[in-house]
Amino acid sequence: MNKSSLSTRQKIARLAIIAVIPLLLITLVLWAGGWLTPSRLTSDKLVTALQQSGGHHPGYRRNHAKGVCVLGDFAANGNASTLSRAPLFAPGTTPVVGRFAIAGGNPNAPDYAVPVRSMALAFYQKNGEQWRTGMNAMPFFPVQSVQGFYDLQIATLPDAKTGKPDPAKIQAFVQQHPEITPFFAWAKQYVPSSSWTSDRFNSLNAFNFVDAEGNPHLVRWSMVPHADYQPITANEKGDAQFLQNDLQQRLAQGPQRWDLIITVAGPHDKSSDATVAWPAERQTINAGTLTINKTTPQQNGACNDINYDPLILPNGITASDDPILNARSSAYAKSYNARTREQAEAN
Amino acid sequence: MKQNNTFHPALRAIHWLMAAAIMAMLFIGVAMVATVSSLHSLLVAIHKPLGLMILLLVIVRLWLRFTTAKPALPAALPGWQKLLAHLSHWALYAMMLAQPLIGWAMLSAAGYPVTLGNVVLPPVVAVSNDAYALLRPLHSWVALALFLTVMLHLAAALFHGLILRDGVFSSMAGSGTSKR
Numbered sequence: 385m386n387k388s389s390l391s392t393r394q395k396i397a398r399l400a401i402i403a404v405i406p407l408l409l410i411t412l413v414l415w416a417g418g419w420l421t422p423s424r425l426t427s428d429k430l431v432t433a434l435q436q437s438g439g440h441h442p443g444y445r446r447n448h449a450k451g452v453c454v455l456g457d458f459a460a461n462g463n464a465s466t467l468s469r470a471p472l473f474a475p476g477t478t479p480v481v482g483r484f485a486i487a488g489g490n491p492n493a494p495d496y497a498v499p500v501r502s503m504a505l506a507f508y509q510k511n512g513e514q515w516r517t518g519m520n521a522m523p524f525f526p527v528q529s530v531q532g533f534y535d536l537q538i539a540t541l542p543d544a545k546t547g548k549p550d551p552a553k554i555q556a557f558v559q560q561h562p563e564i565t566p567f568f569a570w571a572k573q574y575v576p577s578s579s580w581t582s583d584r585f586n587s588l589n590a591f592n593f594v595d596a597e598g599n600p601h602l603v604r605w606s607m608v609p610h611a612d613y614q615p616i617t618a619n620e621k622g623d624a625q626f627l628q629n630d631l632q633q634r635l636a637q638g639p640q641r642w643d644l645i646i647t648v649a650g651p652h653d654k655s656s657d658a659t660v661a662w663p664a665e666r667q668t669i670n671a672g673t674l675t676i677n678k679t680t681p682q683q684n685g686a687c688n689d690i691n692y693d694p695l696i697l698p699n700g701i702t703a704s705d706d707p708i709l710n711a712r713s714s715a716y717a718k719s720y721n722a723r724t725r726e727q728a729e730a731n
Numbered sequence: 732m733k734q735n736n737t738f739h740p741a742l743r744a745i746h747w748l749m750a751a752a753i754m755a756m757l758f759i760g761v762a763m764v765a766t767v768s769s770l771h772s773l774l775v776a777i778h779k780p781l782g783l784m785i786l787l788l789v790i791v792r793l794w795l796r797f798t799t800a801k802p803a804l805p806a807a808l809p810g811w812q813k814l815l816a817h818l819s820h821w822a823l824y825a826m827m828l829a830q831p832l833i834g835w836a837m838l839s840a841a842g843y844p845v846t847l848g849n850v851v852l853p854p855v856v857a858v859s860n861d862a863y864a865l866l867r868p869l870h871s872w873v874a875l876a877l878f879l880t881v882m883l884h885l886a887a888a889l890f891h892g893l894i895l896r897d898g899v900f901s902s903m904a905g906s907g908t909s910k911r
Contacts, residue, residue, distance in 0.1 A: 402889040530768075707768070713772060718764075721867050725868065727864065
């Protein structure tokens, strides 16, 4: 080796390079993880905002914290096979582990205090793939963007003095996000039902069904109940557990059923805006029947360990460009990591 | 007798391929869990197969490492530096092997299907909340330790290449090595 000796200046310059390259990479990783840009909206910030409004309840989901596990199956009639090649749509039965819940981060909230309810389902296909979906009993989503969702959480935080959301903040929010106006109008006239089993649960976000030839079809779906709607009664408005009690009573009498209705988008329906329901005259396909046989408490229940991430999809279903989907997936993972850790620590 | 100044060409190729893959994985990993944009699903879709590729590559690499001749460290290198070099390399191998397995195990414990294209891979541990609660943070900690060790490895390699110029850097870079 014919190495010439380095001058002091050369040595300093080279040592600087040796230090700068790793430091630059470390800085880039910090930037990629969002640690250098506190103003950027991250999954952490979303989950923290939800925690602020619902309170910190270790071991529970950060949103839709109060719920129960259910077990059942989905019997497909084969009608949706023309839209999606996912095996669960071919005629046959797929086991399902689900969860009914009420919105919000408080696992002790009275059932009557929260108008929005949810149904989450995990379908277990024989080939090992799963379809996980979380649906809400409302006709459309309040906001279009992730920032809008975050701003809504912040705007509706209870005021320190009054203990209630500050109307001025909500008004400012509406001016910034006028797309929420239809949601507020819906919420104002909505009378919740007396039972989870008579609620219609909607995917709200759009997805693509992919058929056997690989063609995508833009769709949304709903679980449409067989049970008839009954408005919430005065008695139920005084019973903090009326939804869970009602579910147990009904299941003791027999299984409860919903039809999985797939709505196919028209050519001008938007995939990326969950604040707008597609017109009622769109083509719908009844894909089969969901039967729920059994309910158990969520603690140690089969649904407890499940993160109902809407992007766990089988071959034959893909995400649309609805921006809410990625945020749900990312934030649900944060919530799942936190609550599983808290549950393990409590054991 | 011919003295080996460089690592086997296949080992060098796999080293640089893995260097790029591992750096990419660390960036993808921190970015995908933080972002709420459409990058999230894209990065997750890259992270899983790339992790599996790294697992396969490290197995091939360990096999090559044990079956091919390797250049000795310069005799002039102080003993503590030689020891540190060996320890850090085995730490790197251990983490490169463990990290994809932890990732796979963590997904299995959470009950997520681990799919590669149309193929569903078998779970490596049973579905368990407690196992997930252990494996998920472990995946982050090993990522951090791996990243910092790679940065030390990079700084040491540059030190050999730019200051000591003792052939250690070129034994892996392989540029005009044996003729120096």
